[in-house]
Amino acid sequence: xxxxxxxxxxxxxxxxxxxxxxxxxxxxxxxxxxxxxxxxxxxxxxxxxxxxxxxxxxxxxxxxxxxxxxxxxxxxxxxxxxxxxxxxxxxxxxxxxxxxxxxxxxxxxxxxxxxxxxxxxxxxxxxxxxxxxxxxxxxxxxxxxxxxxxxxxxxxxxxxxxxxxxxxxxxxxxxxxxxxxxxxxxxx
Numbered sequence: 698x699x700x701x702x703x704x705x706x707x708x709x710x711x712x713x714x715x716x717x718x719x720x721x722x723x724x725x726x727x728x729x730x731x732x733x734x735x736x737x738x739x740x741x742x743x744x745x746x747x748x749x750x751x752x753x754x755x756x757x758x759x760x761x762x763x764x765x766x767x768x769x770x771x772x773x774x775x776x777x778x779x780x781x782x783x784x785x786x787x788x789x790x791x792x793x794x795x796x797x798x799x800x801x802x803x804x805x806x807x808x809x810x811x812x813x814x815x816x817x818x819x820x821x822x823x824x825x826x827x828x829x830x831x832x833x834x835x836x837x838x839x840x841x842x843x844x845x846x847x848x849x850x851x852x853x854x855x856x857x858x859x860x861x862x863x864x865x866x867x868x869x870x871x872x873x874x875x876x877x878x879x880x881x882x883x884x885x
Contacts, residue, residue, distance in 0.1 A: 783875040832867030832878045834860045844878040855883040
């Protein structure tokens with residue numbers, strides 16, 4: 698019996714060891730699975746964070762691009778508007794020149810002269826509303842950016858490179874010259 702008790706005890710120890718081994722393996726598997734799950738969750742979370750960061754970056758770039766497009770379009774619209782105004786006014790400027798010449802002509806009919814003055818004033822008011830200003834550089838130093846010199850004279854009363862006379866007024870809208878003034882320059 699002692700032998701059977703000893704064998705029995707050994708068998709119980711083996712069964713216990715086997716069960717412990719099985720439990721240990723199961724725990725290891727569970728721990729591996731649980732270790733894999735957080736890694737999967739972690740990597741999934743990292744993927745989502747990376748995707749969110751990428752989407753946010755794309756969104757910010759798109760917004761910046763749209764803002765640049767909007768500003769560029771507004772600037773182009775203003776430039777186009779000024780260009781169209783300038784081209785239109787350039788076609789009307791000879792009419793204004795003729796009205797100015799008519800004003801300088803002597804006449805005995807005062808009503809006629811007042812009519813011409815009123816029309817000329819209306820033209821000038823319309824140009825002012827459009828943001829167009831006359832260039833009349835008499836007495837100023839000659840500037841080739843706003844005037845064309847068509848003649849030169851010697852005049853001791855005027856300084857060097859001073860505009861002595863304007864044959865034809867120039868016009869500009871903002872910084873853009875629509876028509877250059879035609880001038881006579883003294884003492885070049």
